Amino acid sequence: MIKGMSLLAVLVLVCGAVVAQNSNSSTTTERPRTSNTNRAKPTPPPQTEKAAPAPKTAPKKLPATDDAPGADAVNHAFNDLLNGIRHADVNAVTGVYWNDRRLSLFNYNGTVTKGWEQVKKNRESSYPEIKDVKLDVREVTITMLGTSGAVVTCLWTQSQNYKGEPETASGRMTLVFKRIGTAWKAIHLHSSPDNPNPAAIPPSERPAASPSPTP
Numbered sequence: 001m002i003k004g005m006s007l008l009a010v011l012v013l014v015c016g017a018v019v020a021q022n023s024n025s026s027t028t029t030e031r032p033r034t035s036n037t038n039r040a041k042p043t044p045p046p047q048t049e050k051a052a053p054a055p056k057t058a059p060k061k062l063p064a065t066d067d068a069p070g071a072d073a074v075n076h077a078f079n080d081l082l083n084g085i086r087h088a089d090v091n092a093v094t095g096v097y098w099n100d101r102r103l104s105l106f107n108y109n110g111t112v113t114k115g116w117e118q119v120k121k122n123r124e125s126s127y128p129e130i131k132d133v134k135l136d137v138r139e140v141t142i143t144m145l146g147t148s149g150a151v152v153t154c155l156w157t158q159s160q161n162y163k164g165e166p167e168t169a170s171g172r173m174t175l176v177f178k179r180i181g182t183a184w185k186a187i188h189l190h191s192s193p194d195n196p197n198p199a200a201i202p203p204s205e206r207p208a209a210s211p212s213p214t215p
Contacts, residue, residue: 068144070184074177075142077184078152081175085158086135088127094120098178098185106190108171133160150177150184155194170194 077096084092097103097116105113113119140154157170176188198206 070147070150070179071142071144074144074150074152074184077177077186078140078142078175081186082135082137086133088130088133090120090123090127093123096186098180098187100187102187104188106188106192108169108191108193129163131161133158148179151175152177 081093081096083089084096094116097119099116101115101117103114103116103119105119107113113122136157137154138156140152143151143153145151152175154173155170156173157168159166159168161167171191171193174188174190175186177184178187179185
């Protein structure tokens with residue numbers, strides 16, 4: 001009887017200890033993971049301003065030309081001639097002309113010069129006496145004649161000092177260019193006054209008179 005009670009008491013004590021242990025043990029609950037809202041946001045890389053594209057400039061076109069192949073080279077040779085005249089440079093001017101006896105120039109004064117050698121001699125004689133040349137060229141037209149020929153026309157006004165005296169002239173000019181090898185050479189020039197002396201014009205060539213205005 002005592003032994004049975006002792007066993008029962010032991011069981012009661014063990015169960016009570018277990019219950020007491022379970023009631024005193026602390027349970028830990030896992031906290032939900034929270035994001036740190038105070039964390040600094042990554043700074044985006046600075047945006048570099050794109051350079052504005054360079055404005056497109058229209059290519060410079062030759063005046064009144066048909067833009068055919070070779071027109072730019074003809075225009076370059078024509079400008080070489082003009083610059084040679086402005087500087088009274090014999091070599092620059094004669095370098096544009098065709099070095100051939102068939103070269104011909106119908107001059108402003110009505111005379112004709114034939115052959116490259118004679119053109120050079122004339123320039124060597126007159127250019128040392130010419131100073132302060134101002135040459136204005138306008139209404140330039142370049143017409144290509146296939147791939148080996150071209151015609152250049154223009155109006156011009158030239159002022160200069162000749163033997164110490166000022167003089168001015170204006171007129172029209174036509175140049176015929178020919179491609180010789182890789183170079184363009186002037187093979188003919190025709191220059192004439194733009195306002196000829198009316199007394200020198202025959203009646204059949206005089207311009208028709210403008211009609212009188214109606215009253």
